[in-house]
Amino acid sequence: MTGDGSGHAVLVEEPRRLRLIPYEPTPPGPGEALVEVAWSGICGSDRELFTGGRPEGFVRYPVIPGHEWSGTVSEVGSGVSSDLIGKPVVGEGFRSCRVCSACRRGDNNLCSADYDETGFTQPGAWANYLTLPAHLLHVLPGGADLQAAALLEPAACVTAACLELATVPGERVAVVGGGSLGLLAVQLLSAASPAEMVLVHLDRTRSQLAESCGATMVITAEEAESHVGKFDAVLEAAGASGTASLATRLACRGGRVALTGAPADDRQPLSSTQLVLSKLTVHTVFGAPSRAWVHAVRAFTSGVLDPKLIISRDLRLSEAADALRILEEESRSTVKILLRP
Known part of the structure; x- marks a missing residue:
């Protein structure tokens, strides 16, 4: 070109x-x-x-x-x-x-x-x-x-997921995936003053960036296995095979999960037994409705995002x-x- x-x-x-x-x-x-x-x-x-x-x-x-x-x-x-x-x-x-x-x-x-x-x-x-x-x-x-x-379009999409989770101050929150959506989600979710704001990523190369976005800790997917059942709200933003399953396992009993990714080949499907026994609420997000755009634009203009x-x-x-x-x-x-x- x-x-x-x-x-x-x-x-x-x-x-x-x-x-x-x-x-x-x-x-x-x-x-x-x-x-x-x-x-x-x-x-x-x-x-x-x-x-x-x-x-x-x-x-x-x-x-x-x-x-x-x-x-x-x-x-x-x-x-x-x-x-x-x-x-x-x-x-x-x-x-x-x-x-x-x-x-x-x-x-x-x-x-x-x-x-x-x-x-x-x-x-x-x-x-x-x-x-x-x-x-x-x-x-x-x-x-x-x-x-x-x-970048308010991807912000609006992840805002839709944050609105579904409806986090409140003091909750333990995790985001799976440290790409654009995941890092924007960390910013939005940290604005609600969680007790913990953990980012799960492939490695720690984005630790400094994640912390500047509001993460209190960055862990790898392998390390996340020791945090199973710990979080009140989990937002999945990776869209890779197994990340939806990991997100549901990270949630505590009665917790909420929002899934935004759609991997072409997911070799770790969700377990309905685990969802039922843990009484998880699972939300899925496709794009962003107008109400999510309104929230994203307000977060941006107010300086939160x-x-x-x-x-x-x-x-x-x-x-x-x-x-x-x-x-x-x-x-x-x-x-x-x-x-x-």
Whole structure:
């Protein structure tokens, strides 16, 4: 890939075929806004999109990726207040129908219409501009750090899990997985003043970063076996084989568990006997409903959440292929990479 990314977008034509293309954004139609992208992120689902590992029905090639982003509104369509122009924003990804029973009860991430999401079935933010329904936008305060704000999408997803756990001060809490979601979860959960905030990770290479996010201890998966049955609330954010099972075993009797990962091959399925005998409450999370976005944005604007802590590096939009390679080859030393148009 060549060029400085000006007036361009990254297009994934099919699995493992990526190129930089000239890009003219779609003018905003009725109810829509045009956003000038400031930063866009790369997550595991973007890598799945690139490699072809995304589940059938959850991607439509060719596609411009990018569901994690921040930017500034540059134009609005009819029916949208012009007051939005010039405002710093982030935006939800799910294009829900807003009328089915799931949407009506507030679970717009579980819309009964066909799956439709920015960066997977609709053009995403690996581009200079992004056009989307204006009702999906969340306005940030003037002067907000847009680099940090680009990670409010994964923050919203893990916020959904934190809301399910509903931790209270003094509880013992653990997070399984020290990637982007896990570290953001540690920040959010530590805000509730737990007696312990333990992060379980492959190794201790991220101990310093985890502690800066609020962890009181970092242990390996092997060491976690000596902590079985200890925690009131456990959030699983690794999405690897066996991590869901580990999360449920770490929870105490009557404890709560929130699972966010969906490993392709889980060789350690959950034990229904253990779940019943321990009377565990297990929540699962898929994406983020609007209410989780509201909480994530509030946590960010109040200073409780600082996504910038987990940004490892940033690259130009034209270096998207390099970013994907770095995330694959240097996964232990790299947490989050951002692209800048």
